[in-house]
Amino acid sequence: MSDTMDIDIHRYVDGEMTREEALAFERRMEEDETLATRVAQVMTDMAALKAAFPTPPAGHFDTILEAAEAAVEAAAISQTPARAGWGWQQIAAGLALLALGFGAGNLTRGSAPTDLAGDVLAEASAAHELYAVEVVHPVEVPASERDHLKGWLSNRLGAEVRIPDLNQNGLSLVGGRLLPFEQGAAAQFMYEDGEGTRVTLYLTPVVDRQNTALRHGEKDALSMVYWQDGAWLYALVGPFDKTKMTGLARQVQGELF
Amino acid sequence: MTRFREELQEALPSLWRYAFALTRDRSRADDLVQDCAERALRKKHLWQAERPLRPWLAKMALNIHRNALRHAAARHIHVAYDEADLTPHALPSAEQGLEAAELLRRVDALPSEQRDVLLLVVIDGVSYAEAAEVLGIPIGTVMSRISRARAALRQEPGGGKPVRLRSVT
Numbered sequence: 001m002s003d004t005m006d007i008d009i010h011r012y013v014d015g016e017m018t019r020e021e022a023l024a025f026e027r028r029m030e031e032d033e034t035l036a037t038r039v040a041q042v043m044t045d046m047a048a049l050k051a052a053f054p055t056p057p058a059g060h061f062d063t064i065l066e067a068a069e070a071a072v073e074a075a076a077i078s079q080t081p082a083r084a085g086w087g088w089q090q091i092a093a094g095l096a097l098l099a100l101g102f103g104a105g106n107l108t109r110g111s112a113p114t115d116l117a118g119d120v121l122a123e124a125s126a127a128h129e130l131y132a133v134e135v136v137h138p139v140e141v142p143a144s145e146r147d148h149l150k151g152w153l154s155n156r157l158g159a160e161v162r163i164p165d166l167n168q169n170g171l172s173l174v175g176g177r178l179l180p181f182e183q184g185a186a187a188q189f190m191y192e193d194g195e196g197t198r199v200t201l202y203l204t205p206v207v208d209r210q211n212t213a214l215r216h217g218e219k220d221a222l223s224m225v226y227w228q229d230g231a232w233l234y235a236l237v238g239p240f241d242k243t244k245m246t247g248l249a250r251q252v253q254g255e256l257f
Numbered sequence: 258m259t260r261f262r263e264e265l266q267e268a269l270p271s272l273w274r275y276a277f278a279l280t281r282d283r284s285r286a287d288d289l290v291q292d293c294a295e296r297a298l299r300k301k302h303l304w305q306a307e308r309p310l311r312p313w314l315a316k317m318a319l320n321i322h323r324n325a326l327r328h329a330a331a332r333h334i335h336v337a338y339d340e341a342d343l344t345p346h347a348l349p350s351a352e353q354g355l356e357a358a359e360l361l362r363r364v365d366a367l368p369s370e371q372r373d374v375l376l377l378v379v380i381d382g383v384s385y386a387e388a389a390e391v392l393g394i395p396i397g398t399v400m401s402r403i404s405r406a407r408a409a410l411r412q413e414p415g416g417g418k419p420v421r422l423r424s425v426t
Contacts (some may be wrong), residue, residue: 006404007401007404009404010400010403010407011385014378014379014384014385016384016385025331025385033362037309041411042407043361045407045410045411046407047381048356048360048377049360049364049375049379049410050274050379050380051273051357052357052358052361053277053278054275054277054283055273055274056270056283061266061269061270061273062266064290064291065262065265065266065269065272065294066299067291068291068294068295069298071291071295072295072298072299075299094339106364123357146375173335180332185333209284209288210288211292213295216337233310239322242417250293
């Protein structure tokens with residue numbers, strides 16, 4: 001079989017021929033049984049290949065598109081300065097949409113959204129405000145017992161917890177603590193710079209696996225960057241500006257990877 | 258509804274199937290499609306209305322997927338070929354052609370440059386010219402790779418090989 005003939009088979013099957021070319025090719029098939037058989041084989045193989053992959057129901061794509069739009073909108077709002085309070089809730093709503101599962105059989109469209117991301121934001125900032133000012137007991141387990149801290153929190157959160165190293169960003173680990181979150185638990189790691197300014201990383205495992213981009217929010221004097229990486233939702237809270245917080249978040253992402 | 262959104266919406270089912278073909282996992286396909294949709298929405302000012310959206314999305318999906326594989330490889334994670342995720346109704350009957358699981362094993366065994374072209378054209382449904390643009394190769398190369406990929410799928414497997422795990426390391 002010549003190469004040209006072979007290429008024609010594929011151009012025919014893939015709809016690459018003009019109408020005239022296709023008609024001429026069909027006439028050739030009528031006269032050439034080998035050619036016709038080859039075309040039929042390719043077509044059945046490709047039908048089988050297409051059938052081997054599932055197709056979700058149409059509503060599934062609406063859900064994905066709406067979540068994408070919410071995320072883009074949330075990111076746009078977070079880039080608009082000086083709308084604290086309002087932007088915060090918008091972002092939380094967008095993230096909550098993101099946090100919904102999109103797996104087959106898990107189409108939550110129409111049901112009440114769980115405001116999971118919003119809750120994480122609220123808890124993370126509240127925990128930061130509560131403990132970052134603490135002088136005597138800022139953490140439950142100090143950085144000197146790092147291995148114990150890691151093992152303990154991994155046990156309590158039910159998945160391996162990694163403690164990012166932010167020394168190259170001028171932040172040393174103070175320690176960590178276990179916190180309640182909804183029906184489960186969350187961990188908080190605290191870091192501080194040479195001047196005693198503190199940054200906390202709040203993390204909690206979630207059921208619906210997702211990966212999201214970094215998103216930024218402001219609340220009073222606090223700046224927060226949050227994202228989801230697989231089964232973990234993270235929120236980094238601190239009094240630094242957005243650029244510095246985003247840089248720190250990237251460092252955390254790199255460390256956790 | 259804007260025209261851009263309409264086009265995006267229309268492109269999502271085939272993009273999802275392509276994403277599933279790349280990842281073999283429903284939730285990863287969801288993630289990949291959403292990721293592409295987000296990027297497309299953020300960059301829609303770069304889109305020229307007379308150009309089809311589908312190849313642009315396919316290119317994003319392929320790039321994001323390749324990056325994810327590189328990260329996974331760096332972490333020595335093996336991505337298992339997930340047969341359990343194939344819905345029973347989606348499986349073709351025996352007389353329709355090669356059995357689905359066997360067919361997918363052969364697709365996995367293809368050299369990646371052939372697999373990329375095959376999945377783009379057959380699953381995502383882009384034209385040869387669009388596939389050439391997505392992959393940055395001449396259209397003649399698209400045709401020869403399609404041809405070689407299909408010939409390889411037809412070849413009998415080399416005896417009783419064990420079920421293949423797709424290693425990305």
